[in-house]
Amino acid sequence: MSIADDVLFEDAIDQLTVDDINPTTNEKRVNYITDQNNGSYSGEITFDATPLVGGDTYIAWKEAFIQIPFKTTLTLGAEAAAEVPTSFAIGIKNGWYQFIDSISVYVNGKELVSQTPYSNMIINAMQMMKMTQDELQLKSATLGLYPDDGGATLWSKTATSSGDGFYNNRDGTPFVSTLAGSFFSSDYINDGMRKRQSKTTAFTPTTCTLPSMNTPAKCKAAGKNYHTPAAKTTGTEHKWHYLVNLPLNVLSDLFEQYPLVKGGQVRIVLRYNAGTSTMLTAAAALSMKTHTQTYGHTQPIMVASAVSGGIGLFAAANTSDVVITTAVSTDSFNITSARLYATSYRLNPQYEARLLSSTPKKEIRYLDVFNQNVNNITNGSSVNQILTTSITNPKFVIVMPFANTSTSTEHFAAAAMAGVPCYQSLFDTAPSTTLPYGVSACANFQVNVANKNMFNSSLQYNFESFQEEIQKIGLNGGIGAQCSGLLDVSSWNFHNYMVCDVSRRLIEDDGSRKSVSVSFTNSSGISCDYVCFILYEKVINVDLTTGDVERLQ
Secondary structure, three states, X not given: OOHHHHHHHHHHHOOOOHHHHOOOEEEEEEEEEEOOOOOOOOOEEEEEOHHHOOOOOEEEEEEEEEEEEEEEEEEOOOOHHHOOOOOXXXXXXXXXXXXXXXXXXXXXXXXXXXXXXXXXXXXXXXXXXXXXXXXXXXXXXXXXXXXXXXXXXXXXXXXXXXXXXXXXOOOOOOOOOOOOOOOOOOOOOOHHHHHHHHHHXXXXXXXXXXXXXXXXXXXXXXXXXXXXXXXXXXXXXXXEEEEEEEEHHHHOHHHHHOOOEOOOOEEEXXXXXXXXXXXXXXXXXXXXXXXXXXXXXXXXXXXXXXXXXXXXXXXXXXXEEXXXXXXXXXXXXXXXXXXXXXXXXXXXXXXXXXHHHHOOEEEEEEEEEEEEEEEEEOOOOEEEEEEEEEEEOEEEEEEEEEEOXXXXXXXXXXXXXXXXXXXHOOXXXXXXXXXXXXXXXXXXXXXXXXXXXXXXXXXXXXXXXXXXXXXXXXXXXXXXXXXXXXXXXXXXXXXXXXXXXXXXXXXXXXXXXXXXXXXXXXXXXXOXXXXXXXXXXXXXXXXXXXXXXXXXX
16 A cells, blocks of 8 residues: 555545635734833833734734843953953853743733743753754744753863853863863763854854945844954953843743633733853953842853863953843843734634634633742752642643752852852853753652652653653654654753653542642762742633633632
8 A cells, every 4th residue: 555646646636625715814913012111120021912902803822922132241351451252252041031030921910820930941841842853943043942962061160261160161162171070071062052152143254245234233223133342451341132032832831822812901021030240260261250140040141161262262361350241131222122022813704703603712721830949958868848738730740950059169169159059150051951960869759749659669760761751741742753852861861850740630630739749869979959840730711702711720
């Protein structure tokens, strides 16, 4: 039997129907509103989407997105004459969503999405476990998503040409590390970081004889990310300007599931990540000196290595402080405030009548997120931690291990950095990645829901976690030729999420509230912090004509 022959035959006899010929809609519009901050940004951005709603058009919230102008400023220190920051000295961590700490969504005054800190971590994890390679090819530049090469991770508690603590910021010529105390020797670069730099920063070519299309003025007018260089003198400022693109269906599953709808007062509140770091450069060796997390919880940008051949070269002959600040910008682009874009459609009457006669109200189920952290667990200690005593319809429990930095000079070189999490470092790919080979930080992993263990035998080995849980989150549960996910078992060792699917339940248990706890042993050899999430299901009814919502669960 030839499948190709069957396809040719079916194509020959196939007839178009009326639905194939007639268009569903007769008009499409894309409108935007600006935020309600009036040019003042203190960690929170608010949108009132009421002006976008109304008339006889339907809003497609699944297609909506937010654009926020950000700026990273690098201020040169006293020995600036020896420092040579290029356009590639700065890069973003994996995904534009790293600039966001949490999102809250209200419809007609009802909170549908709860404010949850560290939301960028769980967004990144779900993208890494569910996205297909085709999606990555199409959306990577739009999302700023090029996964890090975890195998290039090194560690040092003293200053090196690439930084201190965990670092994975070598974006230039491959080299062989001989650093004592490194995590392991590697001749790799972080190709994910290099791609993010090249795809998210415009720079002016120096050898092109045609008029440059990448001058700062042209980029500013066109809304294209760019770098403005400065002179190599003390106090001068090099600046990187970004229009951070945030699709709503990436920020929250609510928007992925939301139907076409008329009406409804939608209010969105974003809390973002921003801060100021002081980096010490000494004879081309880099280290974190201080960090202040102004807003949010994580660092959204990275500094490139100063190693010979690195395209973000720093070459300071003497000791110098370099101050790096990231914040919302009101002067980087002609867009001077954050914008929310939404697409609306006018349905042809016969299709609107069919829609409203068959589905005047639609029940949707979507995932919201609960967070609880477990900190400073020493090596060899066992944990039995209740994450919540009461939550409805839990679906997944995800635990992310990170190195604890509370002890002075045991992680970073400077005593002032004690207690600063590794995901606030300029050199570490965290929170996009976690503790390398972090499965050892969660030995004998078990999840308990309503006094019932989820694993008949606690998970001990990395292949157990990957085979039984990680790969099953993607398309078709990881079974068959059509599957998804950007992680294989090797790369997962550096994006180490301990996952447990807790969605299995009796039908009569739907909507019941349950306790959730985790237990494990830290066998990593170091003290660890754990960022824990529960993804749980909410259920609402949406009136397609008015936008009214009714909470069911």
